Amino acid sequence: MVYALKNIEKTIWCVNFQKYYERFISWLNEGDVVLEVGAATGEFTIPAAKKIGRDGLLFSFEADLRNFKCLTKNLKIKKLDNVKPLMKQFPMNREKNSSLGHIQKVQDRITFLLLYQNMINLTMKMVNGN
Amino acid sequence: MIKLTVNGHETKILEGSLSILKNTKLVNLPAPYPDAVTLLKENNFDIAVLKSHIPEAPLDKNSQHAKPTLFKNKNF
Numbered sequence: 001m002v003y004a005l006k007n008i009e010k011t012i013w014c015v016n017f018q019k020y021y022e023r024f025i026s027w028l029n030e031g032d033v034v035l036e037v038g039a040a041t042g043e044f045t046i047p048a049a050k051k052i053g054r055d056g057l058l059f060s061f062e063a064d065l066r067n068f069k070c071l072t073k074n075l076k077i078k079k080l081d082n083v084k085p086l087m088k089q090f091p092m093n094r095e096k097n098s099s100l101g102h103i104q105k106v107q108d109r110i111t112f113l114l115l116y117q118n119m120i121n122l123t124m125k126m127v128n129g130n
Numbered sequence: 131m132i133k134l135t136v137n138g139h140e141t142k143i144l145e146g147s148l149s150i151l152k153n154t155k156l157v158n159l160p161a162p163y164p165d166a167v168t169l170l171k172e173n174n175f176d177i178a179v180l181k182s183h184i185p186e187a188p189l190d191k192n193s194q195h196a197k198p199t200l201f202k203n204k205n206f
Contacts, residue, residue: 038135
């Protein structure tokens with residue numbers, strides 16, 4: 001785990017993961033919108049954000065506070081303003097056969113719709129150049 | 131593109147994100163979870179890349195975590 005990120009160039013991420021991500025990042029184009037769920041400290045986020053460029057937009061979800069702090073710090077150091085980091089658990093479908101599960105599911109859907117609407121608004125702003 | 135890395139919750143998240151999928155070009159999963167593969171195929175996705183992220187290591191049939199997978203929407 002990496003916490004000391006004064007110099008991100010010295011940060012060591014797993015080489016195998018970097019190779020794995022390189023392959024997928026090559027499929028991205030400038031101006032793409034990316035939804036990343038489980039961003040960790042940004043080993044995918046940073047190269048992907050560079051690839052999609054200033055015209056692109058990356059929504060980055062990370063639920064773990066320590067990871068999220070590293071992620072935001074890394075983004076700040078790299079001056080990547082096309083990334084919207086969100087410290088939230090991405091909503092998911094819960095157990096269907098319990099009332100609690102049903103309530104959680106409804107709450108998840110509302111949270112998701114709000115997040116989705118926010119993403120659409122940001123994306124439209126980006127597309128319209130506002 | 132949607133990139134999911136959430137320790138096995140990928141399928142649940144995809145189930146809750148069906149409305150996004152039709153406008154999504156690529157989905158990246160850390161492993162080809164069978165339920166997720168079925169769900170994505172039902173939503174017009176094909177497996178585009180399925181390889182070990184450790185090139186020199188042989189694929190372990192019992193370990194899905196050696197097979198990061200990229201799905202491509204046929205409509206794009």
